[in-house]
Amino acid sequence: xxxxxxxxxxxxxxxxxxxKKLGYDVKLITVNFGVIDSYKLAEETAKILGFxxxxxxxxxxxxxxxxxxxxxxxxPAEGINYIHKKxxxxxxxxxxxxxxxxRRDDKVPKLTYSEIQSxxxxxxxxxxxxxxxxxxxxxxxxxxxxxxxxxxxxxxKITSDYxxxxxxxxxxxxxxxxxxxxxxxxxRVVGVRNWEx
Amino acid sequence: xxxxxxxxxxxxxxxxxxxKKLGYDVKLITVNFGVIDSYKLAEETAKILGFxxxxxxxxxxxxxxxxxxxxxxxxPAEGINYIHKKxxxxxxxxxxxxxxxxRRDDKVPKLTYSEIQSxxxxxxxxxxxxxxxxxxxxxxxxxxxxxxxxxxxxxxKITSDYxxxxxxxxxxxxxxxxxxxxxxxxxRVVGVRNWEx
Numbered sequence: 031x032x033x034x035x036x037x038x039x040x041x042x043x044x045x046x047x048x049x050k051k052l053g054y055d056v057k058l059i060t061v062n063f064g065v066i067d068s069y070k071l072a073e074e075t076a077k078i079l080g081f082x083x084x085x086x087x088x089x090x091x092x093x094x095x096x097x098x099x100x101x102x103x104x105x106p107a108e109g110i111n112y113i114h115k116k117x118x119x120x121x122x123x124x125x126x127x128x129x130x131x132x133r134r135d136d137k138v139p140k141l142t143y144s145e146i147q148s149x150x151x152x153x154x155x156x157x158x159x160x161x162x163x164x165x166x167x168x169x170x171x172x173x174x175x176x177x178x179x180x181x182x183x184x185x186x187k188i189t190s191d192y193x194x195x196x197x198x199x200x201x202x203x204x205x206x207x208x209x210x211x212x213x214x215x216x217x218r219v220v221g222v223r224n225w226e227x
Numbered sequence: 228x229x230x231x232x233x234x235x236x237x238x239x240x241x242x243x244x245x246x247k248k249l250g251y252d253v254k255l256i257t258v259n260f261g262v263i264d265s266y267k268l269a270e271e272t273a274k275i276l277g278f279x280x281x282x283x284x285x286x287x288x289x290x291x292x293x294x295x296x297x298x299x300x301x302x303p304a305e306g307i308n309y310i311h312k313k314x315x316x317x318x319x320x321x322x323x324x325x326x327x328x329x330r331r332d333d334k335v336p337k338l339t340y341s342e343i344q345s346x347x348x349x350x351x352x353x354x355x356x357x358x359x360x361x362x363x364x365x366x367x368x369x370x371x372x373x374x375x376x377x378x379x380x381x382x383x384k385i386t387s388d389y390x391x392x393x394x395x396x397x398x399x400x401x402x403x404x405x406x407x408x409x410x411x412x413x414x415r416v417v418g419v420r421n422w423e424x
Contacts, residue, residue, distance in 0.1 A: 048248075052245065156368075162331070165354065175249075
């Protein structure tokens, strides 16, 4: 059994596929801090992929502290890293094998080697990032091999990553999220193919 | 098509399995520097796993420089890293998708993130380390799930990793390899199971 942090995006979908192909019973988890129901897209995608999915409601203070780090630094890296680490720390008390969709070329969120060692040893868990050894081009090839992708036009659909709730929370406290987050295209998995390769 | 550096050991066998499950046509490559025919075990294991295998004969000067680094430092890390990088550089001129069995918890051989970026960009290749996101315990579980393993008693069988030829070459030039390499158990894959999970 492995519990995979799942945003409904291409990367965590590919991570789910790899773990399944390795014989794991994969359960998808989307975290939520009670700001908005940003887990809906992940829920839909989990259904398309055929995996069990659950929402884990975590303490809003994790998100608040993450946002305050983003405001302090003026860019999201530290804040998002903080949130991801806190999420892993919290879930590690409950789940013995935890995974995420972090890729080799991701800058954030990313744990250092020492942080990973520390997490696994303190909590006596296994932490798996199945995409960590794959570069940008390889992941693009694999995603095209296994998934049908649709681009999400900015603002038309709420994605299920940390950014969605961070943005909402920032607006609530009168901050403009566009000052902190670069414009970037998002996409979602709308179908699978070659699943049985 | 992916070309995987293959020693016949558990890690590169698991890397081969993952790549195959991801739909790649996997070819196994064992390098040889002309010191001894250390590729025999890899050849046998490739047959057990059902993969195509070939031996790539590379310039002996790569091994010689690696050994001189080991002698200079008094331990094998730099020398083995040097050899692995040179092997990747050389094969990258010939193969467009290269892989190896490096694990998250391996100290050597290991490329830094910048070295990986540089290799991929200069040579216009993809470099994949499928095990990089998996820790020691997870890899142990996966190996037990898919392979039947036999321990190799020290010195009874020549393994197909760099160490075998390094040790032979050291003896040829009058050095004692046991002064530089720690005693460690080696093992080989003698069968597969649950292949179709």
